[in-house]
Amino acid sequence: xxxxxxxxxxxxxxxxxxxxxxxxxxxxxxxxxxxxxxxxxxxxxxxxxxxxxxxxxxxxxxxxxxxxxxxxxxxxxxxxxxxxxxxxxxxxxxxxxxxxxxxxxxxxxxxxxxxxxxxxxxxxxxxxxxxxxxxxxxxxxxxxxxxxxxxxxxxxxxxxxxxxxxxxxxxxxxxxxxxxxxxxxxxxxxxxxxxxxxxxxxxxxxxxxxxxxxxxxxxxxxxxxxxxxxxxxxxxxxxxxxxxxxxxxxxxxxxxxxxxxxxxxxxxxxxxxxxxxxxxxxxxxxxxxxxxxxxxxxxxxxxxxxxxxxxxxxxxxxxxxxxxxxxxxxxxxxxxxxxxxxxxxxxxxxxxxxxxxxxxxxxxxxxxxxxxxxxxxxxxxxxxxxxxxxxxxxxxxxxxxxxxxxxxxxxxxxxxxxxxxxxxxxxxxxxxxxxxxxxxxxxxxxxxxxxxxxxxxxxxxxxxxxxxxxxxxxxxxxxxxxxxxxx
Numbered sequence: 256x257x258x259x260x261x262x263x264x265x266x267x268x269x270x271x272x273x274x275x276x277x278x279x280x281x282x283x284x285x286x287x288x289x290x291x292x293x294x295x296x297x298x299x300x301x302x303x304x305x306x307x308x309x310x311x312x313x314x315x316x317x318x319x320x321x322x323x324x325x326x327x328x329x330x331x332x333x334x335x336x337x338x339x340x341x342x343x344x345x346x347x348x349x350x351x352x353x354x355x356x357x358x359x360x361x362x363x364x365x366x367x368x369x370x371x372x373x374x375x376x377x378x379x380x381x382x383x384x385x386x387x388x389x390x391x392x393x394x395x396x397x398x399x400x401x402x403x404x405x406x407x408x409x410x411x412x413x414x415x416x417x418x419x420x421x422x423x424x425x426x427x428x429x430x431x432x433x434x435x436x437x438x439x440x441x442x443x444x445x446x447x448x449x450x451x452x453x454x455x456x457x458x459x460x461x462x463x464x465x466x467x468x469x470x471x472x473x474x475x476x477x478x479x480x481x482x483x484x485x486x487x488x489x490x491x492x493x494x495x496x497x498x499x500x501x502x503x504x505x506x507x508x509x510x511x512x513x514x515x516x517x518x519x520x521x522x523x524x525x526x527x528x529x530x531x532x533x534x535x536x537x538x539x540x541x542x543x544x545x546x547x548x549x550x551x552x553x554x555x556x557x558x559x560x561x562x563x564x565x566x567x568x569x570x571x572x573x574x575x576x577x578x579x580x581x582x583x584x585x586x587x588x589x590x591x592x593x594x595x596x597x598x599x600x601x602x603x604x605x606x607x608x609x610x611x612x613x614x615x616x617x618x619x620x621x622x623x624x625x626x627x628x629x630x631x632x633x634x635x636x637x638x639x640x641x642x643x644x645x646x647x648x649x650x651x652x653x654x655x656x657x658x659x660x661x662x663x664x665x666x667x668x669x670x671x672x673x674x675x676x677x678x679x680x681x682x683x684x685x686x687x688x689x690x691x692x693x694x695x696x697x698x699x700x701x702x703x704x705x706x707x708x709x710x711x712x713x714x715x716x717x718x719x720x721x722x723x724x725x726x727x728x729x730x731x732x733x734x735x736x737x738x739x740x741x742x
Contacts, residue, residue, distance in 0.1 A: 262668060262671070263667060265671060266667055266670045266671055266674075267517070270520060270521055270674065273678070274520070274524075274678065275516065278355060278362075278524065278529075278530055278681070279355065279358055279520075281530060281681050281684075281685060282355070282357075282359050282360075282361055282529070283358050285358075285362050285688070286358055288688065288692060289361055291361075292360075292364050292551075292554070292695065297555075297558075299551055300551045300555040300558075301555070303548055303551050303552050304321065304552055304555060315381055315382070315540045316542065317543050317552060320538055320539075320541035320552075321541075321549075321552045321555075321556060322466070323540070323623075323624050324528075324534040324556050325469070325556050325560065333526055333565050334614055334617055335594070335614075336522040337522060337526070337565050337569055338568065338572060338593040338594050339522060340352065340518040340521075340523075341572055341573070341593075342580075342593065343518045344497075344514045344516075344518030344519055345515055346496075346497040346515075347494060347498035347515030348497070348498075348514070348515045348522070349494050349519065349565075349566070350494050350497070350498030350519065351498060351516050351518075351519025351520055351523065352523035352526070352565055352569075353566075354519075354523075355519065355520050356527050356558070356562060359523075359530055360554045360555075360557045360558060362529050362530040363527075363528075363529040363530070363534060363553050363554045363557045364547075364551065364553070364691075365550070365684050365688065365691040366386070366530065366534070366535045366538075367538035367550040367552075367554070368549070368550035368691045368694050369535065369687055369691050370386075370388070370535035370536070370539035370549075371538060371539055371541070371546030371547075372389070372393075372546045372712065373388050373722070373723070374388060374540075374726060375388060375392075375724060375726065376726055382540050382726070383540065383634050383635070384535070384538075385532065385536035385538075385539050385628075386400075386403050386407075386532040386680045387400040387403050387404040387632055388539070388635060389535075389683065389684075389687060390679075390683050391635075392723050392724070393686075393687045394683060394686060399679065399683075401635075403532065403676065403680065404632035404635050405632075406672055406675055407532065407533065407536070407628060407629065408629045408632050408633065409672060410669055410672040410673055410676060411533060411625040411626075411628045411629050412625065412626060412628075412629030412653075413650065414669035415625050416622050416625050416626070416653055416657060417653050417654070417656065417660070418657065418669065419618040419619070419621045419622050419625070419654075419657070420618070420622065420653075420658045421657045421658060422614065422618050423442060423614065423619065423658065424657075424658035426595070426610075426611050426614045427615075430607050430608075430610075431607075431608075431611065435659055436658075439654075439655040439656075439658035440655070442619070442655065442658060443654055443655045446623070447651055449623055450623070450626050450647050450651065451644070464616060464620055468613065468616040469564060472564060472567060472613050472617075473567055475567075475571075475606075475609075476567030476568070476570060477567075478602070479570070479571055479598070480570055482601065490574060494569075494573075497515055498515055498519075500515070523565075524673065524677065526560055526561060526565055527557045528557075530680060530681050530684075531673060531676055531677045531680060532676055532677065532680030532683075533628050533676075534553055534556065535553070536631040537553075537624070537627060538552075539631070540627075540631070544710065545694075545697075545701075545709065546710055547694050547695055547697075547710075550691070550695075568594055571594060571597045571598055572594060572597045574601065575596070575600045578600060579596050579600050580593065580597065594610070595607065595610040595614070622654060626650055689718075690719060693715070693717040693718040693719060696717040697710060697715060697717040697718070698710075710727055711727060712726075712727030712728065713728055
């Protein structure tokens, strides 16, 4: 059997018969167990983000951790990944991306909250945490924590960064004739000073770049939607009909029901990362007074990523019509090139340069966010000092190599590693769910009483036991504001 054929078979098997059901099932269970946290506490998420820029006393602020997580989420999956989902799965794939995101918001709340509960303080005074840490400290399994850490380092530190770099190189080569070798050199030169500055420097860069980047892209999409308002109801109809295999025009093509579900779920997971166990690594670095606060913020990140940015890409492509996009057509543009072609079709050829800049910003921010995840897990494995610098050099090398190679096999292997990561993480958060639900109960009790939501992890009646370590022994503070009811 050809290697690529075997990898594709394994990828489809993992997603078709396992991960789609596990993701949606766990998301639905947490949605019910948290009392629809993603709906009931949505206003609280917005308020928490609005107040999350407050000083973290030399550490990483809640907003910085949010933008690092969003930097990794909002990458080529939002531009290239959505285009791939539409090409292979038809318009219905977008509906299933929405479903994965909607239930995934509850999952994201739980995993980010657990990352905060079981985080540790490192020598420079900042925090580290994530699935590797809560598997070890919550479940008592250093071995499975190490398994997760290795999977994440290989997937995010290397494979996904190669994919992001490759997207940048392809975009500049196709749109501007820039040799991929020059792009490779440029990416390494730009990334090196940030990566060697560690997680704190990544957070500072993400805090500035991410909001501007996302706002510019959403504004671009909004202009296209406003210019085509009359066509929007038909686009929504295409998405809904395709989601349930009701569009006879797509029968027997790549837009069939199974393809819509699989491609929507795969690309949705790659983009919003809910349940994958990646974003909790950023969530744990934040200095906050209550774990659930960062859980709410990271849950909002899933909404921003999929419901806003991914939807913007989908509408850009679908509004361009059959002159640009037809489901199942293999000779049309693909990935980021399809998105850029759709924008140019609607607004003119002048958009080529701005779209290239946006693709670069999205992909480059993901490289930084992905590396920060890898560094957190390298710390878990005890990699420090010169060894850490050596691994930073290897990550930079993978960025350079990724710019030069065709990455069909790398992307497929990343899909497999992502599925394995998600499985380990989803099982872990199910086993630790009493801790996350207890933290949510503690937050609700504090706010119902009108008191400041400072969390104490020892002797807390809402928890199944005492939180290990001293991070939450006396609580922490992220502000002096009075606590409002969550309603």
